Amino acid sequence: MTGESSRVEARVARILRIGDAGTRIELRVPVSFVVPRAGQFVQIACGAGDAFRLRRPFSVCGWRGLPDGGEISILFSVVGEGSAWLDARKSGDRVDLIGPLGAPFRTVPGRIPILLGGGRGVAPMLHFADQIAEALPDGMLLYGARDAHAIFPTEGCPYPVYRSTLDGSIGQKGTVIGLLEQMLSRGGIRADSAALFGCGPTAMLEALSRLAVAAGIPVQVSLETVFGCGTGLCAGCAIPLRAKPGAPEDPFGRYAFACTDGPVFDGAMVDWEAVRE
Amino acid sequence: MTGESSRVEARVARILRIGDAGTRIELRVPVSFVVPRAGQFVQIACGAGDAFRLRRPFSVCGWRGLPDGGEISILFSVVGEGSAWLDARKSGDRVDLIGPLGAPFRTVPGRIPILLGGGRGVAPMLHFADQIAEALPDGMLLYGARDAHAIFPTEGCPYPVYRSTLDGSIGQKGTVIGLLEQMLSRGGIRADSAALFGCGPTAMLEALSRLAVAAGIPVQVSLETVFGCGTGLCAGCAIPLRAKPGAPEDPFGRYAFACTDGPVFDGAMVDWEAVRE
Amino acid sequence: MSRIDLSVEIGDLRLRNPVLCASGTFGYGIEQPAAAIRLGGIVTKTLTIEPRAGNPPPRIVETPSGMLNSIGLQNVGVERFIAEKLPDLRALGTAIVVSVGGRSVDDFDAAIARLDDAPGIDAYELNISCPNVKEGGIEFCQVPSAAASVISTVRRRTRRSLWAKLSPNVTSIGSLAETCAGAGADAITAINTYVGMAIDLEKRRPRLPGVTGGLSGPAIRPMALARVREVLRRVSIPVVAVGGIVTGRDALEFLLLGAKAVQVGTGHFLRPDQGTVVLDEMAAFLEREGVSSIGDWIGSLKED
Amino acid sequence: MSRIDLSVEIGDLRLRNPVLCASGTFGYGIEQPAAAIRLGGIVTKTLTIEPRAGNPPPRIVETPSGMLNSIGLQNVGVERFIAEKLPDLRALGTAIVVSVGGRSVDDFDAAIARLDDAPGIDAYELNISCPNVKEGGIEFCQVPSAAASVISTVRRRTRRSLWAKLSPNVTSIGSLAETCAGAGADAITAINTYVGMAIDLEKRRPRLPGVTGGLSGPAIRPMALARVREVLRRVSIPVVAVGGIVTGRDALEFLLLGAKAVQVGTGHFLRPDQGTVVLDEMAAFLEREGVSSIGDWIGSLKED
């Protein structure tokens, strides 16, 4: 990871509240900031100075390169004090962040990328689509949300976007996993040529991974847990993994670190029972 | 104290930075707020919400009654996080305060009030002048500051203002105590008809009290110490007092509470050696 | 007013709600009558048989999410309390818990003997855990036998309820609680402050003249929770929880663990009526969650 | 770079400056090489003779001005450490302190025996104070004789420097330090985390699967200061201070008390190079105050 991430004083370029869906913030970073890859995240110091607060992790949802640096964008919802602080920023404000961090999504040679975003989990998927669409133009994005109000705009997305909402107010009624199952069964997506990439609520990622494993489709998921440092120092961000079949027993390998080994994991390797507990 | 103080959501009416001298903030309070008397203070919650911070005490420096409430003004300097927070307020912002609190200055029947303010200690003296000038028009204000830059404007003051600065850049060169001694020796102030009222650095108040006691002049001083509650609950704000001559021994009476017994004390009763330690 | 039944019982003593003030953070209980009449009970500033001057200033230092105090039990003494404070306190109609301290077993015994003649006191809280008064050597709590001897001595003196207030500055607060229960305590109050200190770098001196003080406030809440849990696992007498409680949610955490009541301390310095804020927030939360009686909430934490 | 002489000696070990990282908060010391090469020394994550899986997630809870952790000593084990981490660590040229833990005296002994064959280790820090690993019953520190037996056993095994890392969750950390010095420790590291817990009200469950965790961060600094002072008053071997140090000023407070060096722990989660921030702030302060050698500052607190 050395040299790949740095701490920068970013500036808020734009901040936009998108209905119930949350907030999109675009942050200007200097050239020292390495181009982030989809699935990577940044650690933001949410709160200036006096009070102690751990940094908060946010996935990068877009990148725009500029001659003297670039802009990263983040989609987020307010769930507590840290995200409320971020939501209160105004254009021009400073934001202290570290990044890009973590292991990104990786395309699977010979397979068509099927991206699945649940709720604000659509963020890294939009970034992934931007990053790979030129090389892999046949991909698509399946995007599930609670209802029409909770949908982030996906206009610029280079992939076709298929949507689902729980109440059917936009797109197909039901979950994004239901949508995927339907497309698999109707042949819109073929198990032998697809690779699945997901980000969203843990229950969705578990369902996605089980489905993928059952259907023999490669699957990568971006997982969240509570972070201490986000930089591989504290061992706080444990993700339980299954033992590799046939591999020697390795107690240390029971838990991987979401911040450095992840946040993107092979969905087949995650021990979902233990995650759920 | 019951019924005399209340917690209110004040609004910043005006905030004004006065060079090196500090900041003047004017806060709109509702009718429930009792008219403050000079020497009283308010306890301000400097910092909104999340982080724990004890309230900070500030003397009232002025009062303007309005049909539906009033405005209190405060003069302050930034010395730490609490005062920095207050300094960052903008007009219209909310400020949670409790007041008015504490024992005010009290005029001495038959004696001409001589008010002495050192540095930002001038704040309650300006308020006191406003409050008593009509009834006692012969008073005066002696105001000492570090230099010309550190002087708060005193235009509206109903009393004549005599100034001193340590570097002589405005008024007489030296301390405000030097100025007082000079006026006493030249007869501008007469020991047999004056009462002294002071607020400022502890060393100044000690010198003032010693001088007053030696000259047989009544003296009241407003003292600062670290406050816990400001409302008489914690016993944190101890001011060491001399034993009353001839009174029965009273260990409890060794320390008075600056927030309820004070902040204004009889300068002759304070045990200055113990304060200084 | 809440429709939820908030009343709790600490041994024989019924409180109309489980929110009390913590000793030393609400004066003698009469300084803020409007708040005091709504509390479940009032715990007074710790009283000693003789008046005490307390420690020299400064007595307070703010620290991250907390504060240090070194008041040194400044108080008017039992005699003046009975004459000057108790009548007003009784007039409030709130349950009265008188906190008692001392440097020796005899001090405690004498104070209780005198207080026992005064009517209207519902319980005594024995402050055997003050970190700021150490003339006698160390805190009583640091020597369990000393703690036990205070309790068993005053137990013989009074029929009123005895709450033992414990220090967290010990290896095992659970076994200390057991000792106190065995010696005749009717309830345990946990916890008093943690020993701490602060330094003035510019002056190269401790900020408190007595060097160390007691740490309180939100900073200590996670530790207080763990300490209260240790006590609850070891004794069956009621436990009154204190330590960093500033909001209704904070209070509900301790009740969920199994504490029968809570005390609000440093929170009162944010607002003199913070105890009532805690009470109102607590009731509103329970109402939202559909809990109709506080008894259903107390001790309902699910540990696997 | 500073013109001030910042070097200190912990027994035989000379450090170029007194700022180290705290065990478990800076990985194995190789994750942030740019910061690591500037520190006075690196204390590794606690290693055990066998690799350990650690505790199930979540392992971290934020609290007022601090955090709880329940990592459970997840580590690669001594063998893999020597093979995979130590070479890179040695390449940094910073003093290396390997933290060692275990459930039994034999665990410690076996780990030290294996590590002693590996070159380039300057000292061992014996973690006898982890609140999150209790299979063996309780913390070693809670039973002074158990602590002593760990130290005296490994003392016979190695000639390298032994630092005993103490728990604050005891009645008298001073007498514990004395016991450890008597058993052969060359230095004392104080303090490890305070036992704490947090509750999820909505789920009515503890936030950590193991219920309790260790509290660290600025919240504990006032207590750490008082604990370090207790240790300093009881032993003459060097003391390395840790607990809530996040700024250069924080570090200077502990040095003023008499600690010979400090460790930055939770501070690293604010910035992975927080140790160097502490170092630079410290040097700038001393320069402003006209202190030319850190030795003149250490222990210069004026207590009346």
Ligand SMILES: Cc1cc2nc3c(=O)[nH]c(=O)nc-3n(C[C@H](O)[C@H](O)[C@H](O)COP(=O)(O)OP(=O)(O)OC[C@H]3O[C@@H](n4cnc5c(N)ncnc54)[C@H](O)[C@@H]3O)c2cc1C
């Ligand atoms: C790798 C990664 C990428 C993320 N990307 C995004 C993103 O793109 N957009 C976005 O809105 N959020 C994202 N999150 C979640 C985000 O970090 C949390 O919402 C944020 O930390 C909450 O901080 P807070 O102070 O507002 O709330 P807190 O007060 O800290 O927490 C509010 C609630 O959220 C829970 N919580 C806190 N942290 C997490 C977490 N990491 N996972 C699950 N629950 C948590 C708390 O227990 C609490 O119930 C990501 C998290 C991770 C680990």
Ligand SMILES: Cc1cc2nc3c(=O)[nH]c(=O)nc-3n(C[C@H](O)[C@H](O)[C@H](O)COP(=O)(O)OP(=O)(O)OC[C@H]3O[C@@H](n4cnc5c(N)ncnc54)[C@H](O)[C@@H]3O)c2cc1C
């Ligand atoms: C009755 C009373 C009236 C006051 N009136 C005014 C006023 O009108 N205008 C004004 O500017 N200030 C006034 N003060 C002082 C003011 O309360 C402090 O400046 C303020 O609390 C500092 O808060 P802070 O968070 O900015 O600084 P902190 O970070 O709390 O402190 C900064 C420095 O000031 C010291 N300090 C903190 N509180 C006090 C105190 N009470 N006395 C002396 N030193 C302290 C600290 O030890 C530290 O060195 C008054 C104080 C009292 C007790």
Ligand SMILES: Cc1cc2nc3c(=O)[nH]c(=O)nc-3n(C[C@H](O)[C@H](O)[C@H](O)COP(=O)(O)O)c2cc1C
């Ligand atoms: C200023 C102050 C004074 C205190 N005085 C006493 C006291 O006289 N007797 C006592 O038993 N506890 C005393 N305490 C301890 C509190 O009652 C309480 O146990 C402790 O502060 C922890 O609770 P908190 O975090 O809610 O304040 C005092 C605490 C403070 C902050």
Ligand SMILES: Cc1cc2nc3c(=O)[nH]c(=O)nc-3n(C[C@H](O)[C@H](O)[C@H](O)COP(=O)(O)O)c2cc1C
């Ligand atoms: C996430 C985390 C992991 C820790 N792991 C260890 C450890 O493995 N061994 C150890 O001796 N101390 C460990 N500690 C304790 C620290 O080394 C330090 O003693 C404590 O956190 C107090 O310092 P701080 O407030 O600066 O963090 C850990 C602390 C944290 C926060």
Ligand code: FES
């Ligand atoms: S969050 Fe600290 S190692 Fe991952």
Ligand code: FES
């Ligand atoms: S500041 Fe609490 S009694 Fe005065």
